[in-house]
Amino acid sequence: MTELAILLGLAAAGYGVSRWTQFPAIPFLLAGSLGLSATGAVGDPAFVEDVLFLSVSVLLFVAGTDLSLARVGPFKGTAFLIGVVQFVGLAAAGLGIAYALNYGPTDALYLGLALAASSTIVGVRLLQRRQQMFEPFGRTVLGALLLQDVLVVLLLPGLIRLPDGTAAVVGSLGGTIVLLVGVGVVMKGLVPVLLERELDAETQLLAVLGVLFGFMGVAAWLNVPLFVAAFLAGISLSGFPFSGIVHGEMQPLYDFFSAIFFASLGMAAARPDPTLVGHAALFAGAVLVLTPLIVAVVGEWAGLVARPALESGLLLAQTSELSLVVGLQALVAGQIGGEVFSVIVLTTVFTMMLTPLLTSETVVWELVRWHPSRQSDVLSEVPSNHVLVLGGGRNARPLLRLLRESDYETVVVDEDPTVVDRLRDRGITCVRGDGRDRSVLLEAGGAQARVVVSLLRDPTAVGPLLDYVGDTVPILVRVFEDHEAAWVEAQGGTPIRFAHAAGDAFMDWFRQMQSTAQNEPTPPSP
Template sequence: MNDLIIDIGLVLIIATILAIIARRLAQPIIVGYLVAGILMGPAGFGLVTNSETIAFLSELGVVFLLFIVGLEINLKRIKGAGTAALLVGLLQVLLTFAAGFALARFLGFNSVTASYIAIILTLSSTVTVIKLYGDKHELNTLHGRVALAILLVQDLVAIIALSLLATQETSTWSFSTILVGIGGLLTIAVLSKLFLDRLFTLVSRWPELLYITSIAWCFLFVIAAQLLGISTAIAALLAGISLSPLLVHHEISARIRPLRDFFATLFFVSIGMTITFSGTSATLIGILALFVILVCPLLIMTVMSIIGFKAKPSFLTSIGLGQISEFSLIIAGAGVQAGLINIEILSITALLAVITFVSSSYFITYDTTVYSRFSRVLRQFEKLGIRHLRLQYGNTSPKPEYIIFGAHRMGMRIINTLRSMKKKVFVVDHDPQVIKKLMKKRIPCRYGDIEDPHIMEQIGIHHAKMVISTIPRFEDNLLLIQRVTVLNPQAAIIVTADHEHEGLQHYEHGAHYVILPQVLSGKHVSTLMQDPISAVIKRKTKYHNALHRAKNNKQRGTHNTYDHRK
């Protein structure tokens, strides 16, 4: 027992130190955990003596991880992702799996192992992408939304893969999986209707009771799975899905997350302990890593180009998904536990995770720079489109007074204000869905982006009195300022920036005004702070009603904008 306590303590201390180092180097924390496992395992210093016990405890990390995944599954997100983005996700999964399976068979693996390798290579890391895109404020961009839609499809595929692959008996997987799937869904539907909502509404009055009831519910499914001889991972996932419709599911997730993080740390460290360099082929790892880093993004970009997306969003989406997933590690671990693949595949998967997590963090950070350098070559992909998205409304030779790049929340309010003033407006956006909405409202617009070298002349930049960009990307705005300054020196230029130092550079290059949304919001809140608290509270109804009016006007297509001062 004392040795076990020492081992767990060493795991947590070393994992913490390396996780801090990983974050300081702008790497995912999981990289730190995996490296900690390598150092403490047989490939390193062999510090842990109870590796089997650590591995057993780490299984709880998988249980809690998938329980929370189930809690956070929202079917409305699938509907809201957009048909084109979901189609990209589906085709990406099919093509990458097929290519990965063919590669694994070519490398000499049998069909079962090749299937595992293919699904391992197909999935990308939701945690890594959300973290890095969030740091760059790009989750709501076109490529950010498409990437999240692809990840959503991949998560659903991972769930199915766990059902099909993570079994204990290869001869009975199909019957037990179908039985559990149907039975699980029926159980979820019946229990949710009958008493789950009432039970958790009752226990939610006491936070401690809500916490322990949620864990007990999870382990009720896990115990049933053990008795039936099926995957505990799927059982935990079904337990989470059964609670996801509840109003308190966010609170349940928040309370269980620390427990999940503790055991998940043990899981990823134990995966690192399985890595052995002696029997692992460096050539094989290199081939698989190149497949993930180069071939997978190439397939995604090809699919997006065929569907009709422009080169830039296609490239930015694809390069952001060039890593394997946390689910890949879970699936590989489940395969080893079921005896379907050997431990070398798990070791290779862990090394791939380290390599691709590190590489993708740099690719996402410098994606715009890479695109700018190879944009001329990458635009050739647009010729693959079976239906080119030539979305445009209005005169083919427009003479607008105001040109707006970006028509999301801020851009749309500017557009509505200018139209209410009877000004001639032309809008450019690289999101097909946004352009379609503008076309329905009969607002002159065009599908395209700032980096298109021909777009300035096509939209009548010579006639514009003012050019406004609501796109916060620094490089795009810098390019816009340079081109407008050359083509129409008399035009006023307004751009957007996330940070003050970027705004200063825009002014130095010729911008006449720089919008800093965060600074403006801070100034407005500072103004509110000068009023009595009672006055702020009383104005809540006015703010609430103003937002309702803005929402209703948006649905009706009218041009009245939300004004917090009304």
């Protein structure tokens, strides 16, 4: 009980610091557990291992319910390409760095696999917090995470059994395939029946736990690692709307076991020394540099524009909670030592800690400015009596299509070089730059515009424009929340919910202006 009380105390402290700093709790919990390990306060390895394996089963089960292939939608091809290239590229980089640091072949294999996948927990939580789950690049990130998790789940059982010979590896992979077949059976057969029954909350929880324990029972019989069964059981229940039921019933258990897992994980690792910290920093640097570069290049080649491709890479630039499972499973099997496991844990701490910083708006736009694309051509003269559109991405297409049919000149301001190049190829005048920058607004004729339509992701970004033009130009601003609409109104703008609504509002204004112009008397000719 003393060990459990210590772990709960560490978990409470870690979540408290997380809420205060607005960073994910996982790095604080891992760092705290590493520090606690150095004190020797929890000295029972068997207790720590039991806690870890019980906790990770619940975590992976709930995480699997977030990874529905249906959510990826039409971006499956892009997600598959990004996921595979990143996985292979990071695994190769991990192997190369490990060999360069004189790790043995087995240690290098596990380090490479630990670097290959990105964190589902961190990626999904950031997308949910920023309301980007259903944007094209958000769906692409979800698809890449799903693919990478499945690859780890398929590869790790074989890697664990590698010392036992080829027959053991084939048997383990065969058992995993049997569980994958079970995923299809539950999705297509069991879940529809459960939905038709309209079960009460208690029975739903029992049904969910029954699926989890059923998968784990089959895994134990087939000699497949139990974490594989837990993850695949979650995927089998990931379809809408049953995944929402699972989250509602399992969320309290998930929160509890999440805190316990990450608070106890560092205790299974060796005490980190400066050498191990340096190695982890090198591996983390490879993840933070190579992942955005690989994903940005592959994403643009597959059809994403520059900013979403880069933002996808930054969201994927951390090692996964499955990386910790990889290290833990190998440690318990005696295939790696505590030092290698410490490197995996520290790499996860470093990368997860930096991800929220790297994905901030400021960092993303600064990196986009270094994009090797054609720079903005200075307009020959400042336009006037035109329609100024801030943001020229997918959401602007309906509006721009309508504007091209009108007689009004249109100018688009967008920071993304790929978007600017595509619009210029269609004959649309563009200014490449940040719509919040006063010099860009001057070049685009913000004060001389007939109307401004802002489709920027952050509605408050039009603040400088509202200050600049005052009440002289109508400004329509896309918003998502009530508090955003209230802020825009207070600043003198007109809030419009969603981009299509912004297009409709503009067209209403446009028709009204046309009608007014037609009803005005024509002045006599001199």
